[in-house]
Amino acid sequence: MKRTVATLLAALMALSLLSGCNTMRGMGEDIEQGGEAIQRQSSS
Template sequence: MKKILTILAAMMIIVSVSGCNTFEGLGEDIERAGESMQGAAD
């Protein structure tokens, strides 16, 4: 559980630092974050 929370926190930081200016860009970042979560779960 702690590992998942750490991954989520890291993804939140990455998304906020990337500074998406459009909803499309934000959607792509969220998609990439979801894919990395799936990779970490495997």
């Protein structure tokens, strides 16, 4: 029972993360923006 719930929660989390980036290109852009934000913070 616990394993089923854990699997379901993991699947829901993965779907919610992937729904923000409908394509690999979109995911790449999101990662790039995150990296740029880190660079801006580290250079300040």
